[in-house]
């Protein structure tokens with residue numbers, strides 16, 4: 611039974627957390643009761659001031675103990691990756707608060723049995739629920755293709771592709787991800803480890819489970835493209851001849867054939883060799899079978915004064931919002947880890963405000 615309002619704590623205000631904080635302040639179904647920040651320049655400020663909204667009376671704090679002791683229905687937990695991530699997550703769950711989080715471990719997953727067991731135990735202790743969210747994993751590579759499968763009469767293979775042009779959609783992590791390195795060096799030591807697919811495995815397994823199948827193995831490919839000239843981006847420059855593009859491909863095999871393929875194409879503009887012509891930043895789902903289907907998920911056209919009419923990549927704000935919109939259902943769910951398959955069709959409330 612949906613309550614009139616859900617008392618929510620926003621944990622960290624990075625790109626994802628900022629979108630979530632704004633949502634919780636503005637949405638009438640949620641009542642913001644706490645905000646955790648690490649940045650000393652943000653601590654002590656009103657939550658409204660952090661996102662350019664009127665004052666809320668809720669003051670951002672770095673006091674973890676005070677927030678854990680606070681009474682709240684749910685925490686949107688979106689901190690940076692850190693060694694303390696799991697400890698704090700489990701303490702929040704054990705304190706009786708439901709947690710929705712894009713920060714991983716995303717969902718129960720055979721590759722992360724220890725984390726899964728710890729989260730389950732914390733849920734039992736606090737009589738609380740945990741839901742992993744995000745745009746990918748968490749939406750584009752699981753609930754979206756599962757929903758689209760309703761339009762198919764036979765499925766041969768599902769391809770989910772993330773396409774980001776990091777010149778048009780700059781990200782602070784660009785250098786950290788290996789752009790600008792010697793191509794051979796990055797191929798030998800990819801910054802996104804070949805094992806990263808394990809964090810996405812829950813999404814693949816969820817599709818397979820929804821289709822009544824089981825994944826036998828996942829195979830991994832990685833290729834890079836070279837910058838044909840020096841390429842400037844918001845956070846630096848990559849030199850001609852160094853890595854200007856990366857393509858990861860993970861294939862989940864079912865009954866001896868590929869059933870689910872995830873591609874990630876990250877490119878710095880178009881002066882690249884090879885240039886993988888994937889079009890504008892988006893998530894694309896292609897379902898091969900009968901009838902064949904393609905669905906493109908992309909931000910609305912930027913028609914603002916300084917916009918160029920193209921579509922921005924909204925993966926980070928979407929990661930916050932997909933968590934916010936599920937908060938009531940997670941709070942109302944039975945205790946434990948709740949996946950998309952447990953929640954069924956989510957009914958976001960408070961979005962229509964005339």
Ligand SMILES: NC(=O)c1ccc[n+]([C@@H]2O[C@H](COP(=O)([O-])OP(=O)(O)OC[C@H]3O[C@@H](n4cnc5c(N)ncnc54)[C@H](OP(=O)(O)O)[C@@H]3O)[C@@H](O)[C@H]2O)c1
Nearest residue numbers: 622623624625626647648649689690692712713744745746
């Ligand atoms: N599943 C998905 O699709 C998906 C997509 C994107 C991101 N993510 C995950 O979502 C989380 C947030 O991403 P983001 O893009 O918002 O990151 P971000 O912009 O780097 O923000 C993370 C925030 O965490 C806080 N922080 C910094 N150092 C910390 C530490 N040592 N311990 C705890 N908190 C710390 C800071 O908050 P304050 O500024 O408030 O101090 C920082 O702004 C990450 O864990 C990321 O991996 C998941």
